[in-house]
Amino acid sequence: MTTTYVFPGQGSHRVGMGEAAFGRYPHLVRQADSVLGYSVADLCLSGPAERLGDTRYTQPALYVAGSLAYLERVRETGIVPSLLAGHSLGEYVALFAAGAFDFLTGLELVAERARLMAEAGDGGMCAVIGLDAGRVTELLADVAPEGVTVANLNAPRQVVLSGPRGLHDTLRGPLVDGGARSVVSLPVSGAFHSPHMRPAAERFGAFLRSYRFNDLKIPVLSNVTARPHEDASLGELLTRQLVEPVRWTECVGYALDQPGGDVVEVGPGRVLTGLLRQLRESRAEAAA
Structure with missing residues (x-):
């Protein structure tokens, strides 16, 4: 049986997210605070909502909350997934879970991504x-x-x-x-995943080239290709993700087509669970 964990992206954030996990991983929370320069737990748990909704803060907060939720899920269940995927920002949580980078490196990448996307201009x-x-x-x-x-x-x-x-x-x-x-x-400030993000993508691509990624221990589906990442092209596809559509329907379809096809959302909210239900219903209608 193939168990796929999927992680949500921007839009799933809410004040109060991550409450159950922050207290269990104080060392990671302290490290995150040192990278970000503010208390990510206070932001997630107390807001204000306007700040949490600012892309510069939303993405790092979701990355931290999603990563801790993954660690907690594995701790509680003992289940290590056989496939991973994340919607937009959630792809970075999936890559952390797969071992592409450690927790702090992922946070550095996400913080820079968020900064560049926020600076890309109105949309x-x-x-x-x-x-x-x-x-x-x-x-x-x-x-x-x-x-x-x-x-x-x-x-x-x-x-x-x-x-x-x-x-x-x-x-x-x-x-x-x-x-x-x-x-x-949608409550966002830019035209994300579109050619409007090209200047941000060029700068982010240059930033990514200063990092070396680890080989993936668990396959991760790319938003760009809807197929598992290859280690050699990881940086390229993360750059393209800023300017190309998120092919989420195909990603989930790929996961459902695996033996057993069990897909579980991990992290704040249940947006992806709702999308999964729609895809299952569409498949059932097509098969009827």
């Missing part, structure tokens, strides 16, 4: 619920302003778009008229 993202990627792309050809691209392929009928600030207001009407159940603005 926005919105989730289109109820339409598949083909239909969304078809509608965008007629109504989208310049610079709008598909950023996340989250579920068979959930697609996230990136583009200029205000794209939700511009696109909501035409997409709903075209069959979308809803169009939801």
